[in-house]
Amino acid sequence: MWFKNARVYRFTDAWSGSEDQLNEKLAQTPFTGLTALQESAFGWVAPFKDSQMLCEKVGDRLFITAQVQEKILPASVLNEQLAEKVDAVEEAEGRRPGRKEKEALKEQLRAELLPRAFHKTRRTSAWIDLKHQWLVINAASEKNADDFTAHLRESIGSLPVIPVGKSVAGSAILTEWFQQPERRPEGTELLEDLELVMADDPTIKARYRNLDLEAPEIAHSLDSGMRIRQMGIVLNDNCQAVIDDTFTLKRLKFTDTLIEQSADSDDPRTDALLMSDALTDWLVKLAPQWRDTGI
Incomplete structure (x- = not known):
């Protein structure tokens, strides 16, 4: 289990639930798959394939995984079929169906097409850090993360978390890291990959990849009022x-050296521990800046 993204939330009230308690809660809404007429289905699955447990404790972290299946029924297909139905009614009866009749025909077509539609499956994994009181979600988009937290809140009754970057000027802090290396969390190095936006007009953007970080173009952009967005x-x-x-981490890529440490183990929990240890070590160094900025 190697996360590709890390969206970090902090608990505003301390999490005290145990592995057994969370298992019991999640077991009430396991993933059961799509029915013929469902467009989407959500439920909890085992985070590790060699177990049926819906929550597993690895170190000081509780790992959980949600699964979503969605039918692929493009609007263009539905609209094309609807147009044919409308044309058939006009030809047979000499009239064009009204708005309500079109809606009824559309729903009828949807019911006919859904059982034959393909579906896609998406998994979203996360861990709850019992020691540091964080929730870390492997979600590529904010919407997927919001869906995950909403379903988790519904399953367990309460989830008092907020994104760590919700109430902070993140671009100002990233710009500060660039201009003042001593402000970076310990162990943080910059890569030649920057995206900047104008502070008072975010539609004005600049992207610098594979350009020396000391290049005058970057300094000029910052001097003109731009700030680093990522x-x-x-x-x-x-x-x-x-x-x-x-403060979302995307396109995570772990070193071969780290991954090779788990090569002698067939237990997927080893991967989970190495991965979460590596991220937690850095997040701990970032945490003082969360407190300094009131995150």
């Missing part, structure tokens, strides 16, 4: 990622 970083020589102004 940047490439290396974390403790264990992985590299892109961090954005919401």
